[in-house]
Amino acid sequence: MRGRRALGAPAAASRRAGAALGAPAAPSRRPGGQPAGPLGRSWARGEAAGRPRRSAPRVVTSAEPVLTAPVPEPQPGTSTEPINWYQQWYPVAITGDLDPSRPTPLKLLGKSLVLWRAGSGAWSCLEDRCPHRLAPLSEGRVEPKTGNLMCSYHGWEFDAGGACAAIPQIGDERARAAALGSKRSCVASYPVKEEGGLLWVWADASPGAAAAAAAAPMAVIPENSAPAEWAARTGWFMRDVPCSMETVVENVTDPCHAPFTHHGVQGRRDQEKGTSISAVRPPSPAGFLCAQEGNTPFGKFSATFEFTAPCLVKYHFPKFGRVMAVYIIPSAPGWTRMITRFYSSTAPTARRPGLFGLLRLVMEAVESNRVLEHALMRNQVLDGDNYILHLQERILLAENGGHEAWRQHYFMPGQSDTGITSWRSWLDRFGRALPVLPKTLADLPPEMSRREALDRYSQHTQHCPDCRKALARIDAALPLVAAAGIALLAAAAIAAATGAAPPLGWRVLGAAAGAAAAALLHRKLSEFRTLFIFTDYVHAERN
The missing domain is CATH 1.10.287 (Helix Hairpins)
Incomplete structure (x- = not known):
């Protein structure tokens, strides 16, 4: 199904x-037959979910700020104007995983959209509602005879650009031509690109969107375009997680949680022997860069991680010759889409002997099978995070003060939290206009x-x-x-x-x-x- x-x-x-x-x-469904998943109808408006919304427990804190981890200041001369989240490219799906024979619903920045492939072979993204009676086009069909997207309510058809191509109920040719030529018969169309095995959508459908999208850069992964130096070790992996974007990015830019949250999956608790994180490039509208230095039972460890606006976090592990890329796409309040991939260096020095080499061989064996990789590795890692993050963001918002309450209620006494302060500082300065950023607990779907x-x-x-x-x-x-x-x-x-x-x-x-x-x-x-x-x-x- x-x-x-x-x-x-x-x-x-x-x-x-x-x-x-x-x-x-x-998997359980909410009362009334609505799915608990990210595109179900009950979650978006906080409707009844079988139990009342539970307030997060009150945390007793000092009235004075207790933050001691360094908060990187923006680069000199940097504008503090927030970025326009709508005028950005977002990877929203793995192209090879989409079914070209039917429409696929999508949530992006709280908007309801639909992806489908037209008869010309080009992918299209339209607003997910028919202008006739607002029925969801994602419940429609791709009509084989015309290659158009047909609304299943009354059979209206739309081409790849959103123009209405058929209204079966109007028999008179002149009346039909007038209706088809009306702007009110059109569906908003969003620019689309295929790049690196992903389908990208420009989140703006205004009249100048196509030109703006064509001139705007995409947060692509350089390793995708460097086959002589890097090889994609895995295919793309995608999962929708029940947490807001700001919480997910905070988690991904916090490498210190891994040996504890992912004990036995991605490290072990006893491996943490002290970690220091520093801001290499302070926050700017384009993002920020941090460096990690740590001690483990296996010796010194170093890595860098970079946030590139609007939605990419990339880790580089030089000791292992690996790169981890994570796209964190804001779907709706309380929901985020994650798309990840791993790369390995093709340099001979990247293949380490001994225990590290053996572990790498085991990982590569599992990663070579997409089903095993997803079932045994990627999903298990996110399972370790999901419920903790789902509750954590509700506890923070219950303190009042919105997303900026972290400055008052987070106690971060060490440099290991510099990734968190970098991200939160960037969000406060440049990302505060995020359309799906929850301001209060009521903005989130039920727990x-x-x-x-x-x-x-x-x-x-x-x-x-x-x-x-x-x-x-x-x-x-x-x-x-x-x-x-x-x-x-x-x-x-x-x-x-x-x-x-x-x-x-x-x-x-x-x-x-x-x-x-x-x-x-x-x-x-x-x-x-x-x-x-x-x-x-x-x-x-x-x-």
Whole structure:
């Protein structure tokens, strides 16, 4: 199942198969049938979610600012005018993961948009509402005969530029031509580009948007264009997370949380032996750059991380010859889309011997399979963050003072938090006009349970064709494996009971062993299935 109705729950067939075999239930849906995912209708307006909004606990703090980590000052002569978030390019989808045969809904800066591929082969982005009666065009279809996007409510069609191409209800040619020529029959169209395997959207549809978009730079990753020096170690990974953009960027520009939040997944708690972060390039409208120096049981460690407006954070790990790129796209209040990729240096010196080399080989083996990479690595990392961040931003906003309350309520006594102060300082000075920046707790959707916040299906699997196929294959295999196991066990029992074979003969024992193997396979497949739907992440249980 694809499209808006698929969000928050697997296909009906998957649910039936899972229920029959005792597999985990599909991700929870909010009362009234609305999905808990980022594009469900209930989250956007803070409608009822089955329980009242819970106020975050009051934190007792001093009346005086307690911040001691350095707050980088902007570069001399830098304007303090906020950036225009709408007049920016955003990567919004992995092009190869989009289904060209149907429209795909999208949230960007709180706007409801729809992506689709026209008959010409070019991708288009339109406002997700038909001008006729405001029905969502993402519930429509790409009409094969015309290559237009058809509204499924009354059959109106629109071309790639948003112009209305058909109104079936008007039979008179002159009246139809007048209606089609009216500006009111058009849908707002947003500039689109394909770059680096991603589909980019310019978030402004004003009359001069096309010219402005053509002249504006994109926050592209240089390593994508340097195949002689860098190789893409992984494909793109995308997931929607139930946290606002400012909270997600704060998390990504905080490398010190990794050994604790991602213990056993991305480092270990005992590896932190002191970290210092310094501002190499202070905040400017274009972004900022920080350097990290630390001590681990394996020796000195260094890295740099850079924020490039409006939405890119890039890490460079020279010791490992790797680059991590993370696009953090503001979808709506309380929701952010993350798109990530890893690169490795092609230089021979980047291939370290010993333990580091062995770990790298293991990582590369997993990363070479997209399904395993997503199920075992990328989703598990975000599971460690999601619920903590989902609650943290609500606690901060409950203190009143909006997003700038961090200066009063964060206690950051060391230089390890310089990445946080750099980001928050940039946001206060240059990013404060972010349209989806929550000002109060009421601006966020209702608080989720941990199961809702870690819903892998609605946040990732339904958008990833490889993970969807893997889940479908597991759902198809489970009843067959169960049937085979039952048949083998029955054959062994009948043969032993009727004397057709000695009770301890090879036929009976072989059938029994086959039944046991089928039971074990069924169990392992059921466990692997949860990696595409929901896997609980309890920090207290991760030793």
